Amino acid sequence: MSAPHAPAATTAARSAGSGLIVAECFGVEQPTFQGEGPSCGHPALFIRLSRCNLTCARCDTKYTWDWSRFDPRKESTKRTAADLVAWAAxxxxxLVVVTGGEPLLQQRHLVPLVQGLVRAGKRIEFETNGTIPPDRALLVDGVRFNVSPKIASFGVEESKSIVPGALEAFATSGRAVFKFVASSVADLDRIAELAKAHQLAPVWVMPEGSTAQAITATTRVLAEEVARRRWHFTTRLHVLAFSDARGR
Structure with missing residues (x-):
């Protein structure tokens, strides 16, 4: 079994050189759309980066970090920003969604990617777990952050997943929305505590589930309370449409 993923993630990010460690890119050859959040349903391209600094039990992209189950040599490649810009262009x-894993582990090498994508007329959404403050060079027109802090019910210790300084940096950036996965009303109560403590707004809630049946059931559990709190609600459209198929 390989070493725990966190040191590997740090080492990988430092050794990436001029390239980015990429798990997969999709949306050009086989069209798809953003499945979650404010842009749900918009046509989108995806650049999924490899490596993460968390080990969430309910993560649906463990092939980006769980080297006890997956081989990093098979699950990731190094690609330059210029190559990725050409692919997207x-x-x-x-819309280009940069996701992971945790993309901001590699944010020093994301700056030329963002610059190239913006010059190509793209707008960018980062999907991030909110544990790493964004580099100022990424806080530019055409870039938004979908920040998804992971609460304990997602299978992670909040002492690792909730980083107040990082959340507050996103909150004050004016370029972030906060998207939480929830499966119960108790989860919504915890989300409300975090939103109040760290001034997180706007809040989006997404029902946990990897099947259409699970998402539908959880939506019905949460909908009344989400509406009462005047929060935004988003589904997982890619799961409903494509049965959670990889690369869609």
Whole structure:
């Protein structure tokens, strides 16, 4: 069994050189759309980066960090920012979602990627767990952060997943929304505590589930309380449409 993933993630990010460690890119050859959050349903391209600094039990992309189950040599490649920009520019789709894993582990090498994508007329959404403050060079027009702090019910210790300084940096950036996975009303109560403590707004809630049936059931558990709190609600459209198929 390999060493725990966190040191590996740190080492990988430091050794990436001029390239980014990428798990997969999709949306050009086989069209898809953003499945969650404010842009749910918008046509989108995805650049999924490898490595993460958390080990969430309910993570649905463990192939980006869990080297006890997956081989990093098979699950990731190094690609330059120029290569990724050229890939995205080959499509007329405007929205590029940079996700992971945790993309901000590699944010020093994300700056030229963002600059190239913006020059190519793209807008960018980062999907981040909110534990790493964003580099100032990423806080530019055309970039938004979908910040998804992971609460304890997602299978992670909040002492690791909730980083007040990072959350507050996103909150004051004016470029972030806060998207929480929830499966119960108790989860919503915890989300409310975090939103109040760290001034997180706007709040989006997404029902936990990896099947259409699970998402539908959880939506019905949460909907009344989410509406009462005047929060935003988002589904997981890619799961409903594509049965959680990888690369869609």
């Amino acid at each position: 080959s499509s007329s789709v405007e």
